[in-house]
Amino acid sequence: MAVNTGGVRREARTMMTRRSVRGDAQVPWLLRAVSCLDLTTLAGDDTPGTIARLCAKAKEPIRKDILKALGFEDLKIQVGAVCVYPDRVSDCKHFIGDSAIPIAAVATGFPAGQIKHEHKLEEIRQAVADGASEIDIVIPRKLALAGEWDQLLRELQDFRKACGHAHMKTILATGELGELTRIYKASMVCMEAGADFIKTSTGKEKENANLEVSLVMCRAIRDHYQRSGIRVGFKPAGGIRTAKQALQYLVLIKETLGDEWLDPSLLRLGASTLLTDIERQLFHSAFGCYPSACEMPMP
Amino acid sequence: MEALRLDYGEAKEKVEEEMKWLERHARKFGTFVGGEFRFSPSPAFAPSVDPCTEEVLAECEQAGKEEVDQAVAAAAEAFKSWSALTGHERAKYLYAIARSMQRHHKLLAGIESLDNGKTIRESKNIDVPLAVRHFYHHAGWAQLQEQEFAGYRPLGVVACIIPWNFPLLMLSWKLAPALAMGNTVVLKPAPSTRLSAFLFCDILKEIGLPPGVVNVITGDNEMASYLVAHPAISKVAFTGSTSVGKQIRKQLAGRDVKLTMELGGKSAMIVLQDADLDACVEGCVDSIFMNQGQVCCAGSRLLVQEGVKDKLVTKLKERIERLRMGNSLDKNADMAAINNANQLRTISTFVDEGRKEGGEIFQSNLSFNPSKGYFFKPTLILGLQTCSSLSQDEIFGPVLVLHTFRTPEEACLLANNVRYGLAASIWTEKTCVAMEMAKKIRAGVVWINSHNVFDAAAGFGGCKESGFGREGGKEGIFEYLLPAWKGKVKQGKAERRDDGQEQGVGSNSKMSVSSEEFAQVDRTNKLFVGGKQVRSDSGLSVPVLSHNKELIGHVCNGSRKDIRDAVEAASSALSSWAAKPGHSRAQILYYLAENVSARARELEQRIMTMTGCSALEAKEEVNVSISRIFSFAAYADKYGGSVQETTLDGTVMAMHEAVGVVGIVCPSSHPLLSLMSLLAAALSRGNAVVIIPSERHPMIAADLYQILETSDVPPGVVNVVTGSKQPLALVLAEHRAVDSLWFFGSKDSIAKVESASADSMKRLFVEEESSRDWFTSTQETTLELLQAATHVKNVWIPHEM
Known part of the structure; x- marks a missing residue:
């Protein structure tokens, strides 16, 4: 199986010219994007204080008056998950309380994955024990780059076991895999190993999520589904900052995988600043004028 | 020893004098108009209640429209003589008010605490002394009026609407500067705190303030709304909630009433x-x-x-x-x-x-x-x-x-x-x-x-x-003045050509242009956003005609989304531009002037083609534009603020900061000079701008793109969106991230812009087109633009050795 790069580029580019969501039609799309959002903070200076703020924003991602003006005040809108480093999981647990928002932890030596395999397994187990119900693991890139697919499969299966009841989201770090064919193959191995989601990037690579790799990964998900009947989710992450970009990903997924995938159980958008921009666009739909960023409560 | 309990016991302020004062007025208050207390023929009353006991202290009249008319008429009448007094004469009255308030310090504090519910400690130590100090300080400004504010005149009758949290102090914040500069006042206290205003009226009677200079009426919201919209009111000074402030602003849109808005906060x-x-x-x-x-x-x-x-x-x-x-x-x-x-x-x-x-x-x-x-x-x-x-x-x-x-x-x-x-x-x-x-x-x-x-x-x-305008300090004085030339008929070049329909055309203007234009490669005028020339989101272009209706090119028809992008670009460029030292901003402005000068001939041709003026006039417009840029470049490091002489043991600095993102909607008269005057003023003080050039002469802005690009103006600091002026201006007016809008247009369009700006409470600088002679540059015209381009922040630093 080989991926034709030129074809993918063309398809990714023209898809956006063939479909358009504008004006008030954007509102349900943007609200859905919010409910699929993995509200993320992965920084060295994360503290319990900032996690508290993030969790509060996760519970109330859009200002009440905006939702009210749009007629969606009864929609109990929350983000898809909060995503943090393993050491912050217990803070999340404390601040998320009983609001049923899943806690996702990155693990396996995120972002580079350059630690011993046993340590990776231990990291996963500890995060699950602390309360994470989703684990975003990074794949060992060296195995993918060397084409050692069997070894990659075995290691991922170990991760799968360590996750236990928690969902496993596998980060391909596509920006470090070099070519689209390799991305396709790595996607397939991840799904074979039992991944619940495949995810593009850590947000720390030079090249993060883009429409081309997303298209390739979504096609892999489609192929895998057609073969096995199992629906695997997709999570583009890194570099998604604007509402417009979010809409593009939603369009791409709708066109490639269908409406079923436009749901938090099968789609997550990994982002930290995207929410503020979506909130601003919704403000515009609600009140007919453009807001200033400082009016949106910061996460 | 246990029998000795060291309680504070009762330490209650005695209020016999306060009660006597209330009794003297039979615990009933009407209005204070034309220097006397009055009641309407069949007055309706509302109680004034002590918030600590819920006991009724007195009753105040709910005045209606008739009383408002009388009060405004009394104030308008008094304005004639009050504004004609010398500063010194008014200073003596303000001084007398301050002295008398000091004499009745205890009474004022007692009434304030009874009526408002605040502690006697605060009203005695904070509210009243600050109020007194306000009159002393402004007696000083009245004294100095002729020297310090020579090119300015008072506004007329000022409607003051004040809240219930600091009734006497807010009264003083408004009345002291208004009276000092020769305005007269109709004051409406808040419904739940009216008594100290009437006690103040007793003080005015005592010192013999001329009748009608201060009038006080009490009533409900409907009365207040009738008052602010009264045609004889020149200014509304409002302190209160943001929501009421917005209503007032909408109500007064297009009415040419000056406003001060002191609104809510979440500090x-x-x-x-x-x-x-x-x-x-x-x-x-x-x-x-x-x-x-x-x-x-x-x-x-x-x-x-x-x-x-x-x-x-x-x-x-x-x-x-x-x-x-x-x-x-x-x-x-x-x-x-x-x-x-x-x-x-x-x-x-x-x-x-x-x-x-x-x-x-x-x-x-x-x-x-x-x-x-x-x-x-x-x-x-x-x-x-x-x-x-x-x-x-x-x-x-x-x-x-x-x-x-x-x-x-x-x-x-x-x-x-x-x-x-x-x-x-x-x-x-x-x-x-x-x-x-x-x-x-x-x-x-x-x-x-x-x-x-x-x-x-x-x-x-x-x-x-939180509003705009300042109360106190020299910055607060300008809220009660207008440059003397404003509102008077302008003469000179502004009228001579190019407002309204085209007039006689300079005969030699056309031919040289056309011969050059034919030699040129076709040029596409795009928008200028974030330091780049970009196409409009609309994908549409509009033709631009010369003064004699010949096609001279096309410009992009900018859309709502282009404004959004331009504001976004300006917002992200703002902080580093504002933080640059004045010297660096000056360097860039001088460079801009240098590049305008290098392309002077081209710009002159453009002005002639667009406006039909003579070569001489075009040359002058370019020259004055260059000089104007120089002036504001000079001011880039000469308008930083001042040290305020307060009663604090410490330093208080009035820092003149950039307002932020400024929208500039240009007039069509003297397209280069007016645009450059406004742009240079805004840039000089560190603002980032979004310009909508005049709809008739947008080419002049398009000509500037390359000049801006070569003058080291950082990307996003200047953005230009051409297109249909009014709809674009309204998008700017409503945009919450635009901090101020400078708008030149018709009376009707000014009303629309003012109304659209109400919700975001942005500062406005609006003027009817062609009411300004752009060639004239005086201290007042320069200061006016500098004031529009800055925001005064007072920073208080106590000394602690």
Whole structure:
């Protein structure tokens, strides 16, 4: 199986010219994007204080008056998950309380994955024990780059076991895999190993999520589904900052995988600043004028 | 020994004199118009209630339209002679008012505490002395009027609408500058606090202020709305809620009534980890529990650096337990009553909401439980985050919401993360850190190691939804003046050509242009956004015609989204541009002038083709434009602010900061000169701009793209969107991230822009097209643009050796 790069580029580019969501039609799309959002903070200076703020924003991602003006005040809108480093999981647990928002932890030596395999397994187990119900693991890139697919499969299966009841989201770090064919193959191995989601990037690579790799990964998900009947989710992450970009990903997924995938159980958008921009666009739909960023409560 | 109980006992202020004064008026007040107390033929009354006891103190008339008409007429009549007095004559009256208020200090304080519910300690030590000081200070400005404000004139009749939290002080903040500069006043006190205004009228009678100079009428909202819209009113000075402020602004759109808006706030008190925490705790008492938190600049958000949060909370809780509540006349009371039952309900609703949202509510175990009166215990709320309404909306009560931050940078972000921009305080021993934070916080007032300190010599006021205009200081004086040339018929070049329909055409203008144009490669005029020439989102172009209706090219027909993108670009360029030293901004402006000069011939041709003026006139326009850019380049490092001489033992600096993102909608007269004057003024003071060139002459802006690109103007600092002027201007007017809009257009379009700007409370600088002679440059015209381009922030630094 080989991926034709030129074809993918063309398809990714023209898809956006063939479909358009504008004006008030954007509102349900943007609200859905919010409910699929993995509200993320992965920084060295994360503290319990900032996690508290993030969790509060996760519970109330859009200002009440905006939702009210749009007629969606009864929609109990929350983000898809909060995503943090393993050491912050217990803070999340404390601040998320009983609001049923899943806690996702990155693990396996995120972002580079350059630690011993046993340590990776231990990291996963500890995060699950602390309360994470989703684990975003990074794949060992060296195995993918060397084409050692069997070894990659075995290691991922170990991760799968360590996750236990928690969902496993596998980060391909596509920006470090070099070519689209390799991305396709790595996607397939991840799904074979039992991944619940495949995810593009850590947000720390030079090249993060883009429409081309997303298209390739979504096609892999489609192929895998057609073969096995199992629906695997997709999570583009890194570099998604604007509402417009979010809409593009939603369009791409709708066109490639269908409406079923436009749901938090099968789609997550990994982002930290995207929410503020979506909130601003919704403000515009609600009140007919453009807001200033400082009016949106910061996460 | 145990028999000796050291209680404070009762220490109640005696109010016999206050009662006598009320009795003298038979506990009934009508209006004060034309220098005398009056009642209408069949008056309707509303009670004035003591908020601590709910007892009725007196009754005040609910005046109607007729009384408003009489009051305005009396003020208009008095304006003729009052404005004609010399500054010195008026200074003597203001001085007499101050002296008399001092003589009746105790009476004023007593009435204020009875009527408002605030502690006698505050009204005696804060409200009345500040009010007195305001009249003294402004007596001085009246004295200096002829020297300091020679090119200016008073406005006329000013309607003053004041709130109930500081009735006498707000009266003074408005009346002192208004009267000093020769205006006359109709004052409407708040419905629940009217008495001190009438006592003040007694003082005016005592000192013999000429009849009609100050008129007081009381009534309901309908009456207030009739007053502000009265055709004889030249200015409305309003202090109150943001929502009422917006209504007034919409009501007065297009009416050419000058406005001051002192509105709500959600100010931050920021505690860095090195601060003296005991001092901070006392600071909290001053900042949020003063006047029961009913202070527009109250520090209602306590932002604490993470490392010292627990320690501060422990200390604060302990201090709150020791706060004493009592009757407003109890000299031992730290706090007394909320002013009215409505406000008490509002506060309770907010706190209930906070509880529902999972906030940890801490209130003291005070044993003070009177059966009557509108009391609310001091309250600290922990565990709420930025998205809580208690962290975003003004509560206007003794309710403090706590948040934590990691770094000073983050503290500034949090401080700015609200709709309001009134005040902030910074608590640290590192004044150098505090000063940088003070610059980054968007507010009109910043206190260091203190909160709620005021003085007549320093302007008070805010930005964003906290309003605009300043009260106090020299900056506050300009709120009650107009440049003398304004409102008078302009003569000179502005009228001569090119407003309205084209007139006679310079005969030699056309031929040289056409021959050059044919030689040129076809040029596409795009938009200029974020330092790049970009196509419009609309994908449409509109033809541009010369003065004699020949096609001279096309420009992009910019859309709503282009404005959005331009504002976005300006917003991100703003902070580094504003932070550049004035010297660097000057260098760039001089370079801009240099490049305009290098292309002078081309620009002259363009002006001739567009406007049909003569070659000589075009040459002059270019030359004056260059000189204008030079002037504002010169001012880039010569308008930084001043040191205010307040009563504080310390330094108070009035810093002239950039307003922010400024939208400039250009007039069509003298397209190059008017655009350059406005642009250079805005850039000089560090603003980032979005320009909508005049619809008739957009080519001149398009010609500037290359000049801007080669003049080292950083990307995003200047953005140009061509297209249909009115709809684009309205998008700018409504855009919340546009801090000020400068608009030149017809009377009708000004009304639309003013109305559209009301919700975002942005500052406006509007003028009817062709009312200005762009060639003239005087001290007043220059100062006017510099004032429009700056925002005054007063930073208070106590001395602590």
